[in-house]
Amino acid sequence: MIAKRIPMNSAKKSSFAGLVKYITSSQGINERVGQVRVTNCQTEELSWAVHEVLHTQKINTRAEGDKTYHLLISLAPGEQPSSEVLRDIEDRVCSAIGYQDHQRVSAVHNDTDCLHIHIAINKIHPERHTLHEPYRDFKTLGDICARLELEHGLQQVNHARKKSVSEGRANDMEQHAGIESLITWVRRECLEQVQGAKNWTELHQVLHENGLELRERGNGLVITDQAGTMVKASTVARDLSKGKLEERLGAFENQQQQARASHNQGKPLPRKPGIGRVGRRPPPASKNRLRGLSTLQAIQIDSGKRYEKSPVKHKSDTTELYARFRDEQNAVRHTKAKELAAARERRDRAIEQAKNVAKLKRSSIKLMATPGLTKKLLYASTHKSLQEQITSLRAEHIKAIENINTLNKARQWADWLQAKALDGDQDALKALRARQGVKGLQGDAVAAKGQQHSAKAVPIEQDHITKEGTVIYRAGTSAIRDDGSKLQLSRGANFDGIETALRMAAARYGEKITITGSDQFKELVAQTAAIRSLPIKFDDPALEQRRQSLQQAIEKERNNVGRTDRGRAAGSGAGVDGLHAARGGRGIGAGGTTGAGRGTGVRGSTAGTQLSGRAGTAASGRITVRAPGGTPKPGVARVGRKPPPESQNRLRALSKLGVVQLTQGSEVLLPRDVPGVVEHQGAKPDNGLRRDVSRSGGIAAEGKTISSAQAARQYVAEREDKRAKGFDIPKHRLYNQADDGPATFEGLRQVEGQSMALLKRGDELLVLPVNEATARRMKRMKLGDPVTANATGAIKSKGRSR
Numbered sequence: 001m002i003a004k005r006i007p008m009n010s011a012k013k014s015s016f017a018g019l020v021k022y023i024t025s026s027q028g029i030n031e032r033v034g035q036v037r038v039t040n041c042q043t044e045e046l047s048w049a050v051h052e053v054l055h056t057q058k059i060n061t062r063a064e065g066d067k068t069y070h071l072l073i074s075l076a077p078g079e080q081p082s083s084e085v086l087r088d089i090e091d092r093v094c095s096a097i098g099y100q101d102h103q104r105v106s107a108v109h110n111d112t113d114c115l116h117i118h119i120a121i122n123k124i125h126p127e128r129h130t131l132h133e134p135y136r137d138f139k140t141l142g143d144i145c146a147r148l149e150l151e152h153g154l155q156q157v158n159h160a161r162k163k164s165v166s167e168g169r170a171n172d173m174e175q176h177a178g179i180e181s182l183i184t185w186v187r188r189e190c191l192e193q194v195q196g197a198k199n200w201t202e203l204h205q206v207l208h209e210n211g212l213e214l215r216e217r218g219n220g221l222v223i224t225d226q227a228g229t230m231v232k233a234s235t236v237a238r239d240l241s242k243g244k245l246e247e248r249l250g251a252f253e254n255q256q257q258q259a260r261a262s263h264n265q266g267k268p269l270p271r272k273p274g275i276g277r278v279g280r281r282p283p284p285a286s287k288n289r290l291r292g293l294s295t296l297q298a299i300q301i302d303s304g305k306r307y308e309k310s311p312v313k314h315k316s317d318t319t320e321l322y323a324r325f326r327d328e329q330n331a332v333r334h335t336k337a338k339e340l341a342a343a344r345e346r347r348d349r350a351i352e353q354a355k356n357v358a359k360l361k362r363s364s365i366k367l368m369a370t371p372g373l374t375k376k377l378l379y380a381s382t383h384k385s386l387q388e389q390i391t392s393l394r395a396e397h398i399k400a401i402e403n404i405n406t407l408n409k410a411r412q413w414a415d416w417l418q419a420k421a422l423d424g425d426q427d428a429l430k431a432l433r434a435r436q437g438v439k440g441l442q443g444d445a446v447a448a449k450g451q452q453h454s455a456k457a458v459p460i461e462q463d464h465i466t467k468e469g470t471v472i473y474r475a476g477t478s479a480i481r482d483d484g485s486k487l488q489l490s491r492g493a494n495f496d497g498i499e500t501a502l503r504m505a506a507a508r509y510g511e512k513i514t515i516t517g518s519d520q521f522k523e524l525v526a527q528t529a530a531i532r533s534l535p536i537k538f539d540d541p542a543l544e545q546r547r548q549s550l551q552q553a554i555e556k557e558r559n560n561v562g563r564t565d566r567g568r569a570a571g572s573g574a575g576v577d578g579l580h581a582a583r584g585g586r587g588i589g590a591g592g593t594t595g596a597g598r599g600t601g602v603r604g605s606t607a608g609t610q611l612s613g614r615a616g617t618a619a620s621g622r623i624t625v626r627a628p629g630g631t632p633k634p635g636v637a638r639v640g641r642k643p644p645p646e647s648q649n650r651l652r653a654l655s656k657l658g659v660v661q662l663t664q665g666s667e668v669l670l671p672r673d674v675p676g677v678v679e680h681q682g683a684k685p686d687n688g689l690r691r692d693v694s695r696s697g698g699i700a701a702e703g704k705t706i707s708s709a710q711a712a713r714q715y716v717a718e719r720e721d722k723r724a725k726g727f728d729i730p731k732h733r734l735y736n737q738a739d740d741g742p743a744t745f746e747g748l749r750q751v752e753g754q755s756m757a758l759l760k761r762g763d764e765l766l767v768l769p770v771n772e773a774t775a776r777r778m779k780r781m782k783l784g785d786p787v788t789a790n791a792t793g794a795i796k797s798k799g800r801s802r
Helices: 016-024 046-059 083-096 137-152 165-176 182-189 191-195 200-209 242-249 255-265 319-367 372-407 413-422 426-433 495-509 519-531 541-571 576-583 708-724 772-778
Strands: 002-005 033-039 068-074 104-109 116-122 212-217 220-225 230-232 445-447 461-465 471-475 478-482 486-491 512-516 614-617 623-626 731-734 741-751 754-761 764-769 786-789 795-797
Touching: 002 137, 016 033, 016 046, 016 068, 016 104, 016 116, 033 046, 033 083, 046 104, 046 116, 068 083, 083 104, 083 116, 083 137, 165 182, 182 191, 182 220, 182 230, 191 200, 200 212, 200 242, 220 242, 319 372, 319 413, 319 426, 413 426, 413 461, 445 495, 471 495, 478 495, 486 495, 495 512, 495 519, 512 519, 519 541, 708 731, 708 741, 708 754, 708 764, 741 764, 741 772, 754 772, 772 795
Parallel strands: 731 764
Antiparallel strands: 002 068, 033 104, 068 116, 104 116, 212 220, 220 230, 445 486, 445 512, 461 471, 471 478, 478 486, 614 623, 741 754, 741 786, 754 764, 786 795
């Protein structure tokens, strides 16, 4: 497991809302976003949580740095922990760096070969409103990851920091863009020669032959290429630092000093003849003329190695693909530049036309015989109209530029391969799978050792392709991953998903399949192959024997069920053979057992199959059915006899029945008027179904739980609490005797069955408890109608009062 911070280079560009939108957007990929979690916010609604975080960040006006912390937690390939484990990992990691009380939004992503969690954290504390910046968070993150790996049984990773910042960035570029970095190129091409240089002259000569140059920068040395790309010499190798090189070669000498020293040691350069004074006789026409190509001096061209941005080393040849990539990218740049120039021309032409129209208007105003003040107003109106039109044209131009950039977006090498693979280019897909460092799928998988067949593929919907070349398919609620050699169910391993994976493997490799992974997964695969009667075999002898035993048991059960159906038809008097069988006292059990004896059903020799139902056919024509516990159910007549009376087996004598709660449904937010205890309601009295009686033992009508004054105070407290947390809610308070006078009706509310009216006066809302008659009358009023309330709380409107 790896946990790292993803920094934002510019604090002004940082946006909590933008980050949440990125991590929770599916981007058209069904498998991308898994569980989304909101923590330490007053609401679980994502949009409201974002507003709450932004409001908290605005409260802190002193912090000038980035107020959002982007944390990434990535697991090893093939690891699929449960939701509880993922939540524990998130909570523990955030607590380790001091963000246990801070607001955050997290999302689980499954669109790569490594399951990972993106966490957007608000650095501003929700109560203290101070900014928290963890100290040496990389060290803390490494320590907590090591502990969590041991506790949850995850793959252990060496969290010691071995790479510098620049080396880590170069590695990220190679992983995400697929382009070889300058550090890797120098190490591969000339590192040994540089380390073997005996003096500064040899060192500079080696670098010059490879198109590189060693320069002083700050307190150290950098290696730069002809395009200006720089890398620290100590990053390429520790013994190339300035201190180590000066210990070995003496004081540093740059390339210019070496050139001057070589000139001083050599012969003086020949002196060129002077240039004649202007105005003298011109030189003869034959001077410096080219008599033939043989007279030209040979130009020494250094054909040494040069660093160019090229793909990282592949296991296969990608020369043609990379040539196509460069041609397409050049075409994209040319098209983009052409469209941008056309957009600028359209903008300038439209602005020039608007200015000409305004100029004509001013000329017309100048010729008008109107007072000077009127002309000034007309001039001002013309100028304002022109400025608004120019602003509108510039806004349209910005939108056009954004659209052009989106349609003509330049791609990196790995992104281009991924896009081509999604379009069905098999060469691009092979190039993705041939990249260095691609290990393939790990864990539970379905594969084969044979050669791949060109059989007809199983119809299945493709969802996405990762940068490692793993194709993700949709299989109902499951997702199947294909890396070219193995198939893996990433989540929701059920019978349907396993069946689809097995059929894909059989169509690709033949009937002999290899299963790798846990024993539980192998058992599920064997059960699926047996239940669905798949025409496959396993190369593991133990697993194949298990599949065959399950297949035989299922076939035997199906045959017994068929005999049971025929025995029931015979026992009902359908034919002579059925009567003979019934009188002989031999019946066929519905669950696959044979009953022996007369008048009862007895378990037969196949009781070891652990089937739930037992039934036997007696000579009298009645059937004795045994429940799973073994207790016989009497009085079950033969099919076709008179039905039982309607009043039999009714629930008249039962006072209460339990209700089964089904927890598989999805959770939703309830409206505000639903009681808060709706999920855990106890038994309620059934007084509403009984008559009220006056004698002893009678049940009176159920009264209200709280008074109207208590309900009003509860409502005011709830609204004020939300207003204090930043919601756009006006101030609420209780109505008192000093509030008599005119007001505006703003609606009715109900709390615990008590009605109350909202009266607006100024910027405040007055909460006044009212009886049911007044509430019914005020329901006919419109919002904003004027009302008048006296000191006792009586409300008057349109000449009527309570």
